[in-house]
Amino acid sequence: MMYRRALATLLLTVTSVLTIGALGPGGASAATVGSTELTSGWALRSATGLADTGATISQVGYPTAGWSPVTLPSTVLAGLVANNVYTNIYAGTNLQSVPDLTGQDWWYRGQFTAAAASPGQAYWLRLQGLSYRAQVWLNGTQLDANAVGTFVSHEYNVTGAIVPGALNAIAIRVTPPRHACADLSVCTVDWNPEAPDMNAGIWGRTLVDTTGPVAVRDPYVKTVLPLPATNAADLTVYADAINATAAPVTTTVTATISKPGQPTITASQTVTLAAGERRELVFDPAGYPQLHVVNPVLWWPYQFGSPELYQVTTAASVSGAASDSKTVNFGVRQFTDYRTTVQGTSFVGYKVNGQPILFRGGGYVWDLLQRWDTRTNKAHVDYVKGMGLNTIRLEGTLGNQELYDLADAAGIMIMPGFVCCSAWENDSGWTAEQTTVAQASLNTQMRALRAHASTFMWNYGSDQPPTAAHLTAYKNIAAGLHWQNPTVDNVATWSNANAGMKMDGPYKWEPPVLWWDLTRQGSAFGTTGEEGTEAPPPLESLSRFLTPAQTWPVGNAAWNYHAGRGGSVFDNTDVYTTALNQRYGTTTSAADYSKKSEVMNYENTRSFFEAWSARQHTQSFGSIWWMQNNAWPALHWNLYDYYFKPGGSFYGTKKATEPVHIAYDYFSRNAYVVNSTLTGRTGLTATATVYNVPDLTQKYTTSVAVSAPANASAPILTLPAITGLTSTYFVRLQLKDSSGTTVSNNLYWYSTTADALGNKKNWYSTSVKTYANLTGLNSLAANTGVTTGVSRSVAGGQETVTITLTNTSPTNIAFFVRPEVTAGNGGNEVVPVSYTDNYVSLFPGESTQVTATYATADLGGQPAYLRVRGYNVPTVSVPVP
Structure with missing residues (x-):
């Protein structure tokens, strides 16, 4: 039968x-x-x-x-x-x-x-x-x-x-x-x-x-802390037991919670399941006091602490014999949400274990053909952490279980939800089957996500909320699954004033000042579900999917085909290219375009994340850069390209999100110190110095003593109006500790002709009235005085290359210098790769050390070379010993 x-x-x-x-x-x-x-x-x-x-x-x-x-x-x-x-x-x-x-x-x-x-x-x-x-x-x-x-x-x-x-x-x-x-x-x-x-x-x-006769499914541990205290936790274990037979079966199900160095906890119950029955079993502290844990080891997101994980094994036995067993990792942590009104709108913020956390991340997308493997998944999570971010948003890209596991272990938070602008959102006309499929989809995906320490919330909708009936059904499913994380109905206040998140763009290039000017649409206040700009990748990556004729001049059919969906407002990079030519000087070749775009990408993403961080927990509560990566080789919306070659956007983000950071506000000329950790810092000295370009004449300098309270940001000084500046000038901000060790070192380039925004705006952009004149960078003297020292260690299939860069020139800056480990002399950069810093700038006589880490296998059998080049530094390639 x-x-x-x-x-x-x-x-x-x-x-x-x-x-x-x-x-x-x-x-x-x-x-x-x-x-x-x-x-x-x-x-x-x-x-x-x-x-x-x-x-x-x-x-x-x-x-x-x-x-x-x-x-x-x-x-x-x-x-x-x-x-x-x-x-x-x-x-x-x-x-x-x-x-x-x-x-x-x-x-x-x-x-x-x-x-x-x-x-x-x-x-x-x-x-x-x-x-x-x-x-x-x-x-x-x-x-x-x-x-x-x-x-x-x-x-x-x-x-x-x-x-x-x-x-x-x-x-x-x-x-x-x-x-x-x-x-x-x-x-x-x-x-x-x-x-x-x-x-x-x-x-x-x-x-x-x-x-055996009884199968175990979907184990999950709900963790509740006595907030604001974190010295105890109530653990509730849920698991489904299924009778695989056509007759009643009595089974004993045992939940075992373990972690090295911590006491092991066990709880058992015996039940009789009817033929074919599936039943949820619950182990809670009311019935099992041992599930009240004193002084648990907590799971913390990146920069807040260690992402500690426990294991729960749920095993079923019948007549004393093993029937089935499932083991999953979980974290003892609790996410909560709160609301703050900023500029008349209610925005949502999040706390982890009672501590407010500014979520900072990007929108992840899988390969266009949905191909992935462990190496790829790990590279994505490593790159997020390498950029100093703590969040991955999944807009409809659900179901990559290995990605969740890797995020758990790395302390990267997951922000999942359904996708916009599709049948998912056009739910008012659903068929009965679509309604059932949508609810079953939520059930499946929430069951998979609820057990993960990294999952901190769920978005029921993106641009628009579901209809009232569907939203009620969704919330009933979440309640039935004991979903313990916060949820939002959608992430766009333009369609739902109480969404808690805004999504007002931009989606095309804007100057850095926009992120700081709180009167502007898309600026860094409140909580944003997404915003971002074009980001053409480095020339080496462009050359992997475009022919020379397609890489220059830009804007041809093949170029635009990789910009965005054909027929959409994103099927070109005209806004970006105009800004690049206006600000950095008319580009003359694919190499010149790439060199300048890397600088502009760095400048923009750095400013974006700095602006959001500078007002954390008071006016800003979380931001997602659209996007984290691309589904295929693309020119729009990414922090790193399809091939995992990290470029200007990657390193601008990495600089902005360093644990303790000094940042420049393009709008007010304020400098901020941002501490993204839970450990305060005292005895710091901040220095701001302004230089003319290209001769590096010092036009202004000041130093102030500062402290950096934990998980906070504050303005520390304001640059005055300075006379006698060249059209393009440098602003150097440095933060040092009491021993003189540099904590944060930032170089900004700007202009006496500032970027100015116009009044015209729409859902994806704000017009630019005046562009900053950054062409002075093109008059920097060529610097042939950068020397390199390089060494390598190999262990466990991983290679670590230590690079020392020294600017021996007595007069010239080495601007925007990029060290790269390549596979062979003149070959492509080894990827995926991790650098402690990159795109560094060295003043005369200065030296810095950069460490690169990668897998030996990714050299592809080629010898390792170090390639060094910069905006005004010619390319040099030397073997890595």
Whole structure:
């Protein structure tokens, strides 16, 4: 006998459950417990022209000659690209040559060997990501005729359909999502061209689990602190137990909480589950006093402390024999929210363990073909932390479980939610199926996220809130899942005055003064869900996806194709290029454009994060730069490029968010000291010095004694109006401790002709009336007096290169100098890579040390070289010994 539960049941339990045959409750002592991910041995082909049904295709031995072999997870287009059906699709306009792949269904077929039979053995097929709908077959039996929803997990008890200890065959027929974001699927709005397959396929993990009669699902530990105190915690453990059999089963479920160096805590309960029953079990301090923990070790976000993690193992046994076990990490921490009115609008702020925290981050997006691996996921998290940020926003890019795990371990907060400008947001006209899919999607994703220490909130909507009925349903799901983190209805006050976050742009380039001028739309007050500007990557990256003719002159068809979605206001970089030419001088080549754009990107992102940090917890409470990275090689919205080559935006951000920082306000000429840690600093001295350019004549200097209270910012001095300045001039801010050690060192370049904003504005930009004259940088004398010292150590597959840069010139600055470790002489920079600092500027006689860290494997077998170049420093390349 077989049955398939209705989609409404799927909504309540997150996973659809199909039971085939019957399994008696006895003899569980020999059951195998484990989980196997099915990655290899799959094949893909279009369903068009294939008359065979799933009943036939899912038979062992079915021939797949002519199919494309694929490794899961894989979207349709990713599989075809892996088989060279379409090649080099990210270069130029090549993606346009890929036909629409959504007008047909696609078959995936795979075989696997199941674990041998044993008494009491149950088998489960778990599909963690299908897009958009699918028919699922196993060994000729249809498990599901309509597994629908990109972000819905599907699970089937296949005990009666499996062939133990032998080959089994799975066939999955996928129907792609519709274009124009018409389905509740992945949508990249105006960020880049749509994927020709709309990311159809098996994008999540495919697992075969083996358990005894009772399976354990979704363990979660809710942690509550006696705030403002943090010297105790009440832990409540939740887990679901599923009876895999057709008869009642009595099971003992034990929760074990452990951490090295801390006491181990256990709690057990025995329950009887009806046939096929799924029940949530709860272990709370009221019934288990040992779950009240004294002096817990807390999880803290980056710069606030150590992201300490505990483990909880939830194990089920039947008649004394192990039936199933699940282990997850969790953090003892508590996020809370509060509201502050700034300029007449209520904004949301967040606290972690009772401490207010300014969230600073970027909007993450996965690869256009949804390809990722551990190296890629780790690089993203490492780069966020390397920039000094503490948050990753996920606007609809949900389900990358490894990313969550890495964020937990790194102390990076996750800000998840659904996407804007699509079927997700156009919910007033949903069909009954769409309503069910949306709610099941929330159920699936919240179950995955709730156990993670890094998750600090949830956005139910982006640009607009859901309708009242859908919002109520969402909140009921969250309550049923014991979601303990704050939520917001959406992140845009323009559509919902009580949203708590604004989203008023800009999305095109603006001068640094805009972030500081609180009268301007998009300036650094309140809480922002996103804003950002164009950011063309360095020339080496441009040259990987554009030909020389496409990199210069800029603004050609291929260039614009990589700017943003065609037909949107973002399908060009005209605003950016105009500003670059006006401020830094008319660009004359691709190399000149890249050199100047790196400086402008650095200048802008540094000022953005400085402005938000300077008013933390009083007028500003959190900011997201749109975007963190790109789905494919792009010119718009990123802090680092698709290839992980860190550029001006990366290092400007890194400078702005250093733990203790001295910052310059372009609008008021104030200098601020910002302390982003929970440890105060005293005995500091701040110095501000102004120089003419290019001769470095000192025109003004002042020093003041300052302290830097923990988790706070304050203005410390104001630069006066200074006469006799050249059109372009330098402002140098330095912060030193009582021993003379530099804590923060910042060089700004500005003009007696300041950037001035106009009155014209719209949702994505504010007009610029006057551009700053920074062309004096082009008259800096060439500096050939920069010397380098370099050494290397290797351990555990990682290399650390120590670089010493010295400016031996007695008169000339070495401006905006970039050291890079390259694979071979003149090769590309080794990526991913971490530098302690970069794009450094050295005054005459000064020296600095920079450390680079990367994986030996990323040299690709080439010798390591150090390349050094700067705005006025010629390129030098030397071998790394």
